[in-house]
Amino acid sequence: MSALLSLSDVSRSHGGMPVLRHTSLDLTAGELVALTGPSGSGKSTLLMIAGGWDTPDSGTVTAHPPMPEVPVSEQPWHALAFVPQSIALFEELTVADNLAFAARTATEPPDQSKLLETLDLAKLADRLPSEVSRGEQQRGAVARALASGPLVLLADEPTSHQDRAHAEMVLTALRQAADRGTAVLVASHDPLLAEHADRVVAVGE
Numbered sequence: 001m002s003a004l005l006s007l008s009d010v011s012r013s014h015g016g017m018p019v020l021r022h023t024s025l026d027l028t029a030g031e032l033v034a035l036t037g038p039s040g041s042g043k044s045t046l047l048m049i050a051g052g053w054d055t056p057d058s059g060t061v062t063a064h065p066p067m068p069e070v071p072v073s074e075q076p077w078h079a080l081a082f083v084p085q086s087i088a089l090f091e092e093l094t095v096a097d098n099l100a101f102a103a104r105t106a107t108e109p110p111d112q113s114k115l116l117e118t119l120d121l122a123k124l125a126d127r128l129p130s131e132v133s134r135g136e137q138q139r140g141a142v143a144r145a146l147a148s149g150p151l152v153l154l155a156d157e158p159t160s161h162q163d164r165a166h167a168e169m170v171l172t173a174l175r176q177a178a179d180r181g182t183a184v185l186v187a188s189h190d191p192l193l194a195e196h197a198d199r200v201v202a203v204g205e
């Protein structure tokens, strides 16, 4: 299988300190890749660059067909979805409407009710993000990303606010997306992640 998204020879410094040095990574349809490394090793930096929210000092990020042939920063949600560490749900929309908003961009919208059930959010669907817990908001952000049916999904510490049972739900949902063909890249310290991943990429070691 050919890559959907390629980082090639990417380097990035913050405040004069090198964070990523000549890093290359290919993401292929149907795989779940675990991005591991110590705190401060550059996992979020790599994800931000992969998603087009940060620019490398050198090196390239390329989206390959069937991804739209535009820079990563211009990819629509149904091509490239992101679960940021900050979670960033739309505060004025209910949990269900956050999913519905993302699903509007999907070419083949996943079943939103099923997504809410899979992530133990069904009973909270009509609440605003401010009316649910941080962990529930985080699962909402995962559900929203999945609702766009993305070709590539990038997730930054998506289980950081979860207990073990709910972390399993999050990782299972991401695994199922990979099994349906999404290329999934997950940065995490969670030891459970390796059980769900096809391969592990370590940064900063």
Ligand SMILES: Nc1ncnc2c1ncn2[C@@H]1O[C@H](COP(=O)(O)OP(=O)(O)OP(=O)(O)O)[C@@H](O)[C@H]1O
Binding pocket: 014, 015, 019, 037, 038, 039, 040, 041, 042, 043, 044, 045, 046
């Ligand atoms: N905007 C910024 N300005 C300056 N330094 C930054 C900035 N963003 C990140 N850094 C530094 O770059 C390094 C890598 O940060 P990054 O957030 O990518 O690490 P991480 O592996 O995701 O860490 P964690 O596991 O703690 O989330 C750290 O030393 C961090 O302090």
